[in-house]
Amino acid sequence: MxxxxxxxxxxxxxxxxxxxxxxxxxxxxxxxxxxxxxRRDKGFATLLGTIVSQQISLEAARAISGRLKERLPALSARAIVAADGQTLRDAGLSWRKVEYAQGLAEAELSGTFNAAALETMSDADAVAAITALRGFGRWSAEIYLMFSLARDxxxxxxxxxxxxxxxxxxxxxxxxxxxxxxxxxxxxxxxxxxxxxxxxxxxxxxxxxxxx
The missing domain is CATH 1.10.1670.40 (Endonuclease Iii, domain 2)
Structure with missing residues (x-):
């Protein structure tokens, strides 16, 4: 539908x-x-921000996001893959979140996941695509659909x-x-x-x- x-x-x-x-x-x-x-922006950076913000306060998430922006040329899949894991850890990500961020970036670059393609998928297919990534549950997927893709x-x-x-x-x-x-x-x-x-x-x- x-x-x-x-x-x-x-x-x-x-x-x-x-x-x-x-x-x-x-x-x-x-x-x-x-x-x-x-509303929130859509795309890779917002999905990365979802990983950053998991199980921490809004203030802590903003601080980590700020340090990531200082250390990386852009919050893109290519930049995350190119970065040393310790660089992401030093920005404030736990090692588990480093794994999730790198997994998201690798999936985007390999084509096994495409953030832009979510826009044309059905709700169910978009949720399935997001939850297939490590570190993303149904809540994270549905929040992305609501606030980034404006699904009704x-x-x-x-x-x-x-x-x-x-x-x-x-x-x-x-x-x-x-x-x-x-x-x-x-x-x-x-x-x-x-x-x-x-x-x-x-x-x-x-x-x-x-x-x-």
Whole structure:
């Protein structure tokens, strides 16, 4: 099935459509409003940044990215392959992340992976291509599809904040599992990216311990 892109003007329209599909969104949307549509660059450098940012704070990731830019002529696959592993380690990457970064770069240069080709793939094929790389799980792939490729029907159910927000929106006693979350939002298709953006916005703008 062809994918559609979620553009800035589409977000409010998609959320209005969801109010007709889900009474909980219809209740909560007027109280917290429409979130901003966030975007990230697409391509190799962003995928490299995904490796850098895994399991560390945003501030630490920015610092490491800055040191990488100081040490390399460009954050390209060719530059990563040409760099000595110790250079990447000295920038702040763990040895495991050095392996992941080099693996991503080698896959890009060999043609076994093509970041640009993701744009023309279906959602499922793009997720499969990214998760075939070492160091990339489904969450990382789905986040890339949402924020870099602007896909409109993605729900990264492994995200803890997203699941916490969904549990609160649905007034559940416990945070739903990833599988339960995907089932709870099946009827949001084809607007699940808008629904996910709304849940993050809802999570940040409502008290944690009181229902809305």
């Amino acid at each position: 062809p994918h559609r892109d979620l553009e800035p003007g589409d977000l409010e329209h998609a959320l209005q459509a969801l109010t007709g599909q889900d009474t909980d969104i219809a209740r909560a949307l007027p109280q917290v409003g429409v979130p901003e549509l966030r 029907d993605i729900f990264p159910a492994d995200d803890l904040a997203l699941r916490a927000a969904l549990g609160k929106l649905k007034r559940l006693d416990e945070r739903p599992t990833p599988g339960q979350s995907r089932r709870l939002v099946e009827h949001w298709a084809p607007h699940r990216s808008a629904g996910a953006l709304f849940l993050w916005h809802y999570y940040r703008n409502t008290p944690r311990d009181t229902p809305v």
